[in-house]
Amino acid sequence: MKLKVLATALCLASTVLLPVQVQADTALLDQTRQEQRVQKAHDVQREKGFKLTEAEIRSQRDALLRQRDQLQRETNVLSKSFSENENKLARLEEQLRLETGSLGELFGVVRQAAKELESEMAFSVTSIDRNSHQRVVDEIVAAKTLPSLNQLSGLWKGMEDQILASREMRKVSVPFINGQGHQSEVTAYRLGSMGLIGEQGYLAWDGDRNAAKIYLKQPENGPVLASMAALAQTGVQPAVVDPSRGIMLEQLANSPSLSERLAQGGVVGQIILGLLGIGLIIALFRGVKLAVSRQQINKQLKNPQQPGNNPLGRVLSVYSKEQQRSVEALELRLLETIVDEQQGLEKGLSMLKLLAALAPMLGLLGTVTGMIETFQVITQFGNGDPTIMAGGISTALVTTVLGLVAAMPLLLAHNILSTQSENIRCILEKQGISMVAEQAEKVGKAA
Template structure:
């Protein structure tokens, strides 16, 4: 009898072997099933791949055909493009050759139109003699060749302005008076040179279509009334401003004599005061010396009767009844000549002082004006010359006034000094003659004295 443990072990091994065999059989079956499923799946995928490959080959064939078609179209288009480029180049060259002269004409037309536009805006012909302004503006603003009507309008505008330049016409304009009031007045247009009303020349504003009177009118300037015969006869004989108002505007800016004197300031007024004083002195002394010369001439004709004049007073010193020596007579005559000389030269020293003082004051005004100019430059800079004009005007005007005052005063002093010197020479000559006469009398009275001498 076998041992029960061994029997149990054997049974266990048999059961295990049986279980393993059954498991292997099951796995093999599963593997076969999966293999058949895989083969079926592979067959399905292979058929799909074959179908897809066929479709792709067909698609590639179709795309290849399309590419060839498009390539042919592209080649055809490229050939057409090249032909068009050549044709366009030939046409552009032809257009350039045919429009080259027209382009130059267009440039000339625009240039003349711009010049005419500026003329129309500023000229007085806009007061009634401008009918083609719109056409000229269109030509200036155009970006293409002008049309034939525009060219004709430009020609008519030029012809109109040429004719208006030689016409003297009456027209009605809007006038702005000094109070700023607007009114319609009758005016006469002198070609393209100016407008004239009863106030004289008018400053015309072409943009606002209004006129104002100039601040200062030229001497013997025309008026509407004085030009009425000219309008009737179309013969212009009057004062015309060829600069079309520029000279008239400058005329208003031209300073008068009083404006120039005002620019001299206080120093200039002092110089003028010294000049006036000097001229009064010169005039007074000139009249006195002239009267004295006339009296001396009359006295020379009648020396025996001394009068109330310089020479008469010299002759009155000599008295034959008085027994004077030659030396005493000579001293008395010298005293009288010195007194007369002082009387004749009275005021001449003041005249000389004023003549020397005037240019010094002018120099003072110059320095003062330059100091003022530099102060203005320090405050406002030197960008605007107008801010420096006041100081420079004072500097120059005072210098001119000083020289103007000095020259006539020096000339008057020289003339008056020469006259006084001539009178003094006459007095000395007559005094010497009296001394000689007294010496001769003494010699005749005492011959021994003469012999002893």
């Protein structure tokens, strides 16, 4: 019974739900169809876009191919024109070479002459007041073609102008740079093309800066502005001329005088010179004393009976006073007197010898000091510029020379004075021995 009821209920339920399911399936089907239609329309639209893009690409490709063909045709035309132009240029060059002939060599000669004239006008003192043809000369130097007749005439006139200027002595106004770097206008005489002469002497002309400056050192009896004015008026005033146009005057500064050499020695060099002066004074004084003593001894030898105030006279005085003593006592007294006289004769010679030995040592000290200074300069600035190290090297070399120069005359003076002193001592000893022998003979006869 219960089963029948359950089956009946299921049948009723399926009868009720069946229309609802059918309706849901129909709606789902319609939705699916709608989406298919939309997707199909979208695919059609995309196909149209692809076809349009393909057409555009083909059109661009065709245009590029046409452009390539056009460029290729133009390239062929240009290549043919280039070959024709090359052949034409070769024919024209050959024709130019045949027509110009020796004019090419002439152009080279003219240009070389123009360069030399340009250099002369740039650095010579004649450019101060004789540079009217500078522009023409510069045009010829910079030209790439054959010069014109006017340019050749200008070059010729420029050369003639420089030749005429080289024989003139003219008063000019030039820019001058003094030692402090200040520039001013000064009056000077241009001596041809060889140099400028101002109030202080020769002036160095700087063509790059168009200004003059004084040379570091002037020659002896060199011309000045006043002497050149007298020469311009009378024409007979002598003048020292530098034919090298400044080269010899520049080298003159590299030849220092004796005082400048001595100044390069520094403090050590001055000390060495002081020792040399002291030693020479001692040597001169002792030499005079020994020479006077030698003359007095020579006179005393001629008159031994009258002892004088000299070394031999004092020895003779001792002999006269001590004749009553024994031979041994007299010998000792004479020896004592001779030793005292020897000390007086050799006075100052030890100092002279010391100074002679000390001078080279001071020279070596100056050498070491100069080399230390040189190495310090090398450490600070390097060794690229030798002029930076010149100060220390000059001190090192000059002090060595001064030490040797001071030692040699002092040693020579010491040797000469020692020889003179030794000769006098030998005379005194010889006379003393003769007097002791005479006293011994007297004692022997009395016995």
